[in-house]
Amino acid sequence: MTETPLMLFNSLTRELEEFVPVHPGEARVYSCGPTVYNYPHIGNMRAYVFADVLGRTLSWKGYDLTHVINITDVGHLTDDGDAGEDKMEKMAAEKAQSIWDIAKHYTEAYWADVKALNIREPAKWSVATDYIDEMIDFAKSIADRHCYELDSGLYFDVSTVEDYGRLARAVTEEGEGRIETVEGKRNPADFAIWRKTPPGERRQMEWDSPWGRGAPGWHLECSVMGEKLLGFPFDIHTGGIDHREIHHPNEIAQNQAFCGCGGLSQATNSGAKIWMHNNFLVERSGKMSKSSGEFLRLQLLIDRGYHPLAYRMMCLQAHYRSELEFSWEGLGAAMTRLKRIVMAVERLKDAAPGAPDHPRFAPMREKFAAAMADDLNTPIALVALEEALAVKKVDAGAKRAVIEEMDAVLGLGLLDLSRDDLRLRPQGATITEEEIEAELIRRKEARAAKDFTTSDAIRDELSAKGVEVMDGDPLGWDWKL
Numbered sequence: 037m038t039e040t041p042l043m044l045f046n047s048l049t050r051e052l053e054e055f056v057p058v059h060p061g062e063a064r065v066y067s068c069g070p071t072v073y074n075y076p077h078i079g080n081m082r083a084y085v086f087a088d089v090l091g092r093t094l095s096w097k098g099y100d101l102t103h104v105i106n107i108t109d110v111g112h113l114t115d116d117g118d119a120g121e122d123k124m125e126k127m128a129a130e131k132a133q134s135i136w137d138i139a140k141h142y143t144e145a146y147w148a149d150v151k152a153l154n155i156r157e158p159a160k161w162s163v164a165t166d167y168i169d170e171m172i173d174f175a176k177s178i179a180d181r182h183c184y185e186l187d188s189g190l191y192f193d194v195s196t197v198e199d200y201g202r203l204a205r206a207v208t209e210e211g212e213g214r215i216e217t218v219e220g221k222r223n224p225a226d227f228a229i230w231r232k233t234p235p236g237e238r239r240q241m242e243w244d245s246p247w248g249r250g251a252p253g254w255h256l257e258c259s260v261m262g263e264k265l266l267g268f269p270f271d272i273h274t275g276g277i278d279h280r281e282i283h284h285p286n287e288i289a290q291n292q293a294f295c296g297c298g299g300l301s302q303a304t305n306s307g308a309k310i311w312m313h314n315n316f317l318v319e320r321s322g323k324m325s326k327s328s329g330e331f332l333r334l335q336l337l338i339d340r341g342y343h344p345l346a347y348r349m350m351c352l353q354a355h356y357r358s359e360l361e362f363s364w365e366g367l368g369a370a371m372t373r374l375k376r377i378v379m380a381v382e383r384l385k386d387a388a389p390g391a392p393d394h395p396r397f398a399p400m401r402e403k404f405a406a407a408m409a410d411d412l413n414t415p416i417a418l419v420a421l422e423e424a425l426a427v428k429k430v431d432a433g434a435k436r437a438v439i440e441e442m443d444a445v446l447g448l449g450l451l452d453l454s455r456d457d458l459r460l461r462p463q464g465a466t467i468t469e470e471e472i473e474a475e476l477i478r479r480k481e482a483r484a485a486k487d488f489t490t491s492d493a494i495r496d497e498l499s500a501k502g503v504e505v506m507d508g509d510p511l512g513w514d515w516k517l
């Protein structure tokens with residue numbers, strides 16, 4: 037099942053490339069983490085479901101995975117270019133709270149979502165403010181050849197590296213008008229790698245540096261943590277597709293400078309060999325974003341009666357490079373699909389362990405392997421899993437082993453989920469699950485006794501409480517909310 041070469045889409049070349057590890061047998065992956073000034077929205081979490089599927093696929097292929105996800109607690113401005121304020125400082129001022137408390141609160145909220153979505157813990161959560169000394173050292177090492185100082189900070193001169201912005205394409209294709217200019221910049225795309233605290237101001241987070249008191253630039257953070265924890269070049273760098281435009285081209289420019297080459301060959305000098313980007317989760321009104329104020333949190337989905345893994349299922353149903361539009365109907369459909377699978381898996385739970393290589397499952401395992409090796413094609417992999425589940429009159433232990441093997445990659449936690457886990461009641465519902473089950477037993481008895489008046493009355497009562505009775509559902513779900 038693990039022979040097909042793993043092909044991944046590299047944003048740098050805009051081509052599918054075979055994954056060939058830098059260090060034989062290993063896979064080193066860095067994912068840009070959340071900026072912890074607010075709750076993550078489900079769009080942000082799509083980025084981590086994607087990175088998790090990538091990591092699980094690498095593990096399944098037998099690589100020894102080291103995954104790092106950072107926590108950005110300083111430096112990310114309200115504009116990805118150099119305009120605006122620090123997102124963390126702004127929120128701390130609005131809430132009149134310590135920035136450290138804000139970071140702690142939202143980091144914990146993010147971790148809760150990570151857990152609920154069955155995202156595996158990375159080898160390390162690297163917190164940006166733990167690496168300030170290393171950032172200063174990194175900046176010092178490139179400052180002479182690649183940077184210049186303005187009153188507002190130390191700026192990176194993008195003309196000092198070759199092929200700046202190749203990753204983005206848009207920068208050269210559409211011009212650089214998107215990037216707000218700061219007076220004195222040599223090139224519009226130049227960016228701050230150290231921002232000085234303006235005279236007379238005090239920031240909650242600031243440190244001394246050779247360029248004055250201030251804070252590191254957001255792009256510098258990821259370059260430094262990637263280099264420190266994984267070493268250049270590492271294998272794969274991930275992030276949302278917005279990062280392909282500014283954040284990652286800037287990281288790459290710094291990495292080229294740090295490697296001392298500034299050469300054309302970004303393939304060896306961009307810090308990572310493969311850069312991968314997940315597309316957006318969008319709503320009808322556009323990209324979901326924290327900065328816009330209104331957004332969907334995973335907790336809201338749970339409060340409305342959806343299991344968090346229904347959202348993971350929704351993500352898996354789309355290829356990571358396609359835009360995914362969120363709708364409650366779509367989430368409902370994903371939830372139903374998950375329930376059907378869980379129902380079928382439940383029958384396998386007691387089976388004696390078997391081996392997955394039973395010949396009846398060979399076509400599905402092959403289809404699954406080919407799909408995942410084809411740039412993580414989870415929609416097709418899910419179908420392969422369902423086809424394996426549907427195989428009739430076969431050893432249950434072998435089937436269980438096949439499902440376990442596939443689910444180790446998809447991460448739905450199918451063998452740990454039960455029918456009861458999926459019967460979440462929306463917050464505010466006035467009836468408990470025990471009461472629903474009790475009413476349904478009463479109704480079954482009434483129907484057995486051909487007392488249809490009582491049975492209909494019970495159905496209507498339940499319906500008034502928001503519970504829909506589903507007679508004859510082939511999967512045996514007798515009710516839904």
Ligand SMILES: Nc1ncnc2c1ncn2[C@@H]1O[C@H](COP(=O)(O)OP(=O)(O)OP(=O)(O)O)[C@@H](O)[C@H]1O
Binds near residue numbers: 278323
């Ligand atoms: N709507 C979305 N769909 C998928 N991924 C997203 C979406 N919005 C942001 N991301 C990704 O989520 C990850 C975390 O982003 P981060 O916490 O820095 O968000 P942000 O830029 O502060 O918030 P926002 O862009 O929502 O205002 C990044 O990899 C980013 O590219």
Ligand SMILES: [Zn+2]
Binds near residue numbers: 068258283
């Ligand atoms: Zn980053």
